[in-house]
Amino acid sequence: MHGVGARTGIEFESQSKAYQLLAELGLPTSDRFKVCSTRAEVKKFIEFYEEHRHDVEHEIDGVVIKLDSISEQERLGFTSRAPKWAIAFKYPPEEVTTKLLDIKVSIGRTGRVTPFAFMEPVKVAGSTVTNATLHNAEEIVRKGVLIGDVVVIRKAGDVIPEVLGPVIERRTGNEKAFVMPTKCPECGSTLRAMSEGDVDIRCPNTQKCPAQLRERIYYIGSRAALDIDVLGYEAAVALLEAKIIVDESDLFDLTPEKLSTSEFFTKKDGTAGANVAKLIKALEEAKTRPLWRTIVALSIRHVGPTAAQALSNHFASIEKIAQATAQELADIDGVGATIAQSIVEWFDLDWHRQIIKKWANAGVTVVAQEITQLPQTLAGLTFVVTGGLESFTRDGISETIAAHGGKASSSVSKKTDYVLAGSDPGSKLAKAVELGVPVIDEASFKQLLQG
Structure with missing residues (x-):
């Protein structure tokens, strides 16, 4: 328990006393808080947890400073997306060094060739990291990294590993520059840029390249596409390696009998695994997606x-x-x-x-299904969504906007009617403020939905 929301029949003088009472009632509460009376005490608390951030039972990226008095909290109130009586102090991303053993390349579902750093395992922000994307050849040159370098890495937003650059003074002279391959490491096709001025090179063998096949089938099963239970990366690999499918065209012709030819879908005794029925059912459900x-x-x-x-x-x-x-x-x-x-x-x-x-x-949906017409309360309005929402997924909010006559856009412009800001909004919020585009929270959006 980290906070107190709606309540009936009970009042609290302060947030700290609320925690105390809730703990006495047997509810799980954090003991990692302190009531501070001076700015110096707040600073000392922040500094302590910056030093001990990895000693906490879960990873943290900062400390939240709140007014303890409930009455003062109520006096200050909220902005459109956050309380005025609380503010987060974010720690800088943890940076560590490790050795860059090699630079390899991966082939994506559309053939894009992406170099990535392969490093000695190192723990950063709570997990062990061995790989980090380097995006493209130009980015490698810009960062100035060589194979064999000691490099500085961090997790962008404490989530995605990234290589910041080399530690020049630790070079031995044995480092070597990365050379982008000219042949696809998976199928041997000659790599090339697909359009003039393209910084990315791609494998043109879209139909037969094993890497592209794996990635496309994996993507079909993802939440971004048809959201098919069981159809993850390992399942995609198993289907192709056992030659159960040749490409994605065969995906919706799968049967329990076909799946039984792969160890991934069978038990040790040779009978069908539980994932067989789950996948067949999920494929049927996927056929009905919009x-x-x-x-x-x-x-x-x-x-x-x-x-x-x-x-x-x-x-x-x-x-x-x-x-x-x-x-x-x-x-x-x-x-x-x-x-x-x-x-x-x-x-x-x-x-x-x-x-x-x-x-x-x-039976996969190839014609738009007739749906019950919802009230077009958002007709003519363009929305940009940034940050996490409590009641909607990323795709779900886009579907809701469209179903009510609105348009969900990916970028903020003067034509944007509203920016819907959730938790941890990105640069789109700043762009909205710069352009004077109205910013609303989830509650305000729901009010617009109701008309």
Whole structure:
């Protein structure tokens, strides 16, 4: 228990006394707080936990300073997204050093080649890290890292490992520069930039490259696409290695009999594992997902949830999207010329059309489903969402906005009507303030929904 919200029949003089009473009632409360009477005491408390941040039973990234008096809390009240009587002091991300053993590359679902640092294991911000992305060849040059360097790493936002740069004074002379490979490490195809000025290079063997196949099938099962239980990375690998599927077109033709040929889906005695029934059921459920999720699952380059929803709303079927010209696609708000060209190129390939055909025959949604018309209380309004929300997932809030007639955009501009700010909002909030775009919290958004 870290705070007190709505209450009936009981009042507290202060937050600290509330903690004391709740503990006496047997509720779990944190004892890692202190009532401070001076600024110096607050500073000392902050400094103590900065030094001992990894001694706490869970990872922390800072300390929250609150007014203890409940009456003073109530007098100060709240902003649109946070209490005025509390403020967080964030510690700088922990930085550690380790040796960069090698720079390897990974191949993504659209063929993008991403170099990453392979390092001696080191603990940072509560977990052991061995890998960190280096994005592209230009970023490696900018950071100035060499294979064999001692490098400084941290977790961006205490979450994502990143290499900051080398410790120059610890170089021995045996370090060597990274050379981007010219051949795909998975299929041997010649790597190349797919468009003029592209800083990324890609594997052009989209149909047969094992890495791209694995990543695409894994992505189909993710929450960003069709949200298929069991279909994680290991399952994707198992399906391909056992040749149960050739590519994603076979995914919705799976049967318990086909799955039984893989050890991943069987018990030691050879009978079907519990994951077989779960996967078959999840695949059936995935067939009913809305059209825009099917579009996302196709892994068309540049087409994410926002563009997919725009395409679904405008065309209402994959067949009509496939028949559209680049100009017709580009004219749709939320699509544009780059995405339009990518869509046209995707549908130009026969094997891509075979995916659509086989999925349609299996019952996957390829035509927008008729849904009960909800009150269009957000008609004509454009929203940008930043930060975490309590009542909505990232995709769920976009669906809610669209279902009520609004538009969910990924970037803030003068055309944005509202920025919906949740917990830990990013740079979009600052952009909204800069442009004078109204910022609302989740409660205000729900009021707009109700009209």
